[in-house]
Amino acid sequence: MNATVAVILALAVGTYAFRLVGPVLHGRVTVPPRVQELASAGAVVLLVALLATGALTESGGFAGWARPAGVLAGAALAWRRAPFAVVVLAAAVTTAVLRLAGVS
Amino acid sequence: MRSVQRTIGSAADRSLVRDSSLVWLASGVVGVSFGAVSVAGGLPVWVPVLMSLVVYAGSAQFSAVGVLLAGGGPLAAVATGLLLNTRTAAFGLAVAETLGTGRASRFLGAHLVTDETVAFALAQPDPVRRRRAFWISGLGLFAVWNAGVLAGALAGSALGDTARYGLDAAFPAVLVALVLPALRADARVRRCALLGAALALAVTPAVPAGVPVLLALAGLFLHRRPAAAPGAAA
Numbered sequence: 001m002n003a004t005v006a007v008i009l010a011l012a013v014g015t016y017a018f019r020l021v022g023p024v025l026h027g028r029v030t031v032p033p034r035v036q037e038l039a040s041a042g043a044v045v046l047l048v049a050l051l052a053t054g055a056l057t058e059s060g061g062f063a064g065w066a067r068p069a070g071v072l073a074g075a076a077l078a079w080r081r082a083p084f085a086v087v088v089l090a091a092a093v094t095t096a097v098l099r100l101a102g103v104s
Numbered sequence: 105m106r107s108v109q110r111t112i113g114s115a116a117d118r119s120l121v122r123d124s125s126l127v128w129l130a131s132g133v134v135g136v137s138f139g140a141v142s143v144a145g146g147l148p149v150w151v152p153v154l155m156s157l158v159v160y161a162g163s164a165q166f167s168a169v170g171v172l173l174a175g176g177g178p179l180a181a182v183a184t185g186l187l188l189n190t191r192t193a194a195f196g197l198a199v200a201e202t203l204g205t206g207r208a209s210r211f212l213g214a215h216l217v218t219d220e221t222v223a224f225a226l227a228q229p230d231p232v233r234r235r236r237a238f239w240i241s242g243l244g245l246f247a248v249w250n251a252g253v254l255a256g257a258l259a260g261s262a263l264g265d266t267a268r269y270g271l272d273a274a275f276p277a278v279l280v281a282l283v284l285p286a287l288r289a290d291a292r293v294r295r296c297a298l299l300g301a302a303l304a305l306a307v308t309p310a311v312p313a314g315v316p317v318l319l320a321l322a323g324l325f326l327h328r329r330p331a332a333a334p335g336a337a338a
Contacts, residue, residue, distance in 0.1 A: 003178045004151055010182045011168055012158035015189040019217045022196030023203045023210035034329070036201075040226065041293045041327050043198035044286045045300040046191050047223050049320030051279035052301035054272075057308045067273045074277030078284050084123045088130065091277030095270030 064104040070095030117236060124241045127220050130274045131162070131245055132252035138165060139256025145173040149257040156253040160215060160246065164188040167313055187314035194321070195222040202234050216242030220275075223282035292327055299323035 022039075025031070031039075055071040057063055074091030082090075135156065142152035147169065155165055164185035171181040195217050202225055203213040216238070225238035287294045300323025304316035311319075 004147070004172070007168060007172065007178045007181050008151070008155045008158065011155070011164065011185045011189075014182070014186045015159055015161055015164065015192060016215060018186075018189055018193040019196045019214040020211070021193045022198070022200040023214045025197075026200035026203070026210075027205040038324055038327060039194065039197040041290075041296055042194050042321055042324055043222060043226060044283055044293050045297045045320055045323050046194055046317055047219065047279050047283050048287070048297035049301045049304040049317045049323075050191075050219055051276040051283070053304050053308055053316055054279070055276035056305060060309050060313075063272075066270075067276075070270055070273030071276040071280065074273070075280040078277070078281040084281055085126050087277055087281045088126045088274050092130070092270035092274040095273035096268060097270075099268060099270065 066095045066098040066103045069098055069103075116233060117240065120233075120237050120240045121244070124224065124237075124244055127224070127241070127278055128244050128248040130271050130278070131220070132248040133269065133271055134162060134275075135249045135252025136256035136259070138162070138169070139253040139258070140260055141166075141256075142169050142173075143257045143260055145169070147173070152253050152257050153250075156250050159185070160249070161185075161189050161192065161218065162249070163313075184313060187312060187318075190314065191219075191317055192217050195219070198222060199225055199238060202231070202238050204235075213238065213242070216246055218242070218245060220278060221245055223279055227282045227285060295326045296323040299326055 051071070055063070055068050058067075070091040070093075073094040074087045077090050078087045138156070139149075139152045143149060152165070152169065155168070159165055159168075167188055168181040168185035171184050172178070176184075196214060199213070199217060199222055203210050221238060221241040224241040225234050228234040228237045283297075287297060300320030303322055304320040307319055308316045
């Protein structure tokens with residue numbers, strides 16, 4: 001049990017330290033505009049990589065067809081500037097219906 | 105005058121709450137499944153509950169508990185979780201401006217930095233709305249996530265297999281909707297993001313979880329200064 005507490009605390013402290021880097025540095029050191037530009041571009045790059053790996057992979061392998069099909073349905077609606085709620089629901093419902101139909 | 109401003113402000117807040125609430129709902133159900141999976145695997149109720157409060161990072165929590173339950177040992181559990189969370193440092197840098205310089209705002213706000221909340225904040229057109237979006241999404245998500253985990257830990261596996269609800273497709277779709285405006289507006293960011301995603305997908309089968317997304321940052325090599333772009337590309 002003590003090992004579990006240690007795991008939780010180590011994860012919590014480490015994660016909070018990562019999260020705090022940006023907010024603590026802000027206003028203390030003058031960040032060059034070029035670095036700021038790269039930081040916001042980097043956030044978009046990370047998010048796109050997250051959505052790509054999240055849509056297509058699961059534990060290092062292919063996630064199956066149902067999930068990427070749902071994400072694609074949501075993405076198509078987002079491209080047509082559909083409301084946020086429609087995008088999210090369409091993705092989940094598409095995947096759920098495909099799974100119900102036996103597509104993994 | 106003041107009442108007019110307040111009406112406009114609250115209407116804007118309502119639309120932020122409306123857009124956030126679906127992410128909250130989906131996260132709440134994922135939280136329920138995290139609580140249920142942890143307890144079903146043999147961990148006491150307080151483990152997922154405490155972890156969600158103090159770590160507050162879905163993917164890292166799932167992977168840490170997964171490693172623990174698979175008998176991978178505490179060191180491997182911490183290493184996996186921290187590796188997944190290194191990206192929050194980049195996200196913290198991206199929202200530092202939004203959090204401002206107030207002590208409470210920075211120290212509380214840092215804990216609320218998650219993929220969804222950062223994406224939601226950065227998707228807003230102006231700094232004031234970005235700040236409102238960060239706090240509305242962040243505080244709501246924290247509350248719903250932790251309530252969900254507690255409910256799941258107490259209820260056990262009553263919800264069944266949550267893959268049934270297609271929520272695993274909802275999260276990538278949320279991110280698509282949130283980053284699309286930035287991708288449309290800026291061709292340089294688009295190039296970087298495409299290269300990064302391709303790199304991440306290519307290495308996913310070969311490297312530990314968390315590494316692919318970090319490698320995606322190599323896509324930033326395509327991010328050249330506007331003036332230098334034509335010459336540098338040649």
